[in-house]
Amino acid sequence: GQQLNQSPQSMFIQEGEDVSMNCTSSSIFNTWLWYKQDPGEGPVLLIALYKAGELTSNGRLTAQFGITRKDSFLNISASIPSDVGIYFCAGFSNTGGFKTIFGAGTRLFVKA
Amino acid sequence: KAGVTQTPRYLIKTRGQQVTLSCSPISGHRSVSWYQQTPGQGLQFLFEYFSETQRNKGNFPGRFSGRQFSNSRSEMNVSTLELGDSALYLCASSPEGRGGQETQYFGPGTRLLVL
Numbered sequence: 001g002q003q004l005n006q007s008p009q010s011m012f013i014q015e016g017e018d019v020s021m022n023c024t025s026s027s028i029f030n031t032w033l034w035y036k037q038d039p040g041e042g043p044v045l046l047i048a049l050y051k052a053g054e055l056t057s058n059g060r061l062t063a064q065f066g067i068t069r070k071d072s073f074l075n076i077s078a079s080i081p082s083d084v085g086i087y088f089c090a091g092f093s094n095t096g097g098f099k100t101i102f103g104a105g106t107r108l109f110v111k112a
Numbered sequence: 113k114a115g116v117t118q119t120p121r122y123l124i125k126t127r128g129q130q131v132t133l134s135c136s137p138i139s140g141h142r143s144v145s146w147y148q149q150t151p152g153q154g155l156q157f158l159f160e161y162f163s164e165t166q167r168n169k170g171n172f173p174g175r176f177s178g179r180q181f182s183n184s185r186s187e188m189n190v191s192t193l194e195l196g197d198s199a200l201y202l203c204a205s206s207p208e209g210r211g212g213q214e215t216q217y218f219g220p221g222t223r224l225l226v227l
């Protein structure tokens with residue numbers, strides 16, 4: 001079945017550093033989504049990408065929809081302590097039924 | 113617009129009992145999906161409802177069921193609870209257009225503890 005490989009699994013960084021995480025798949029997706037989840041809460045949508053090659057920013061966050069439609073990355077610039085949390089990628093495909101597949105998450109730790 | 117709401121936020125049950133969780137989607141959204149999230153397994157897809165019909169189903173036993181009402185509100189039910197059902201249950205809704213389940217917005221979740 002469809003799977004998303006999200007890496008890295010966790011990251012320990014210093015405040016002010018830039019962060020990069022990515023998701024890859026052997027399947028093609030029509031939409032890539034990036035979420036952030038704080039402990040005990042539901043994931044919050046950060047960025048949605050609908051077109052291959054699309055590059056979208058949301059404040060210090062930038063995400064891109066890979067041109068092969070099989071991958072996406074999320075960058076966070078100048079990290080701050082409140083960036084701590086779990087970041088999930090998700091890919092939507094309308095092939096074989098409408099499905100959204102989630103990556104396993106990247107756990108980000110930021111040291112002040 | 114109000115976001116996705118889920119009730120209750122926290123629940124404690126004992127093995128063998130059943131539980132019903134409720135989700136109200138964002139106004140105008142017709143697709144509602146349910147997920148189970150545990151520390152070791154990540155986000156596991158349970159099922160998706162669209163216009164009161166189950167459109168997709170994950171690999172969960174028949175003890176897990178759901179339904180959607182004409183106002184798009186959804187409920188999920190777990191019968192004969194097991195200890196392993198302890199998890200955060202998340203509901204997500206999606207707007208129409210662009211082929212359906214494309215951009216999901218999550219609720220805060222219901223944390224279920226089975227003793």
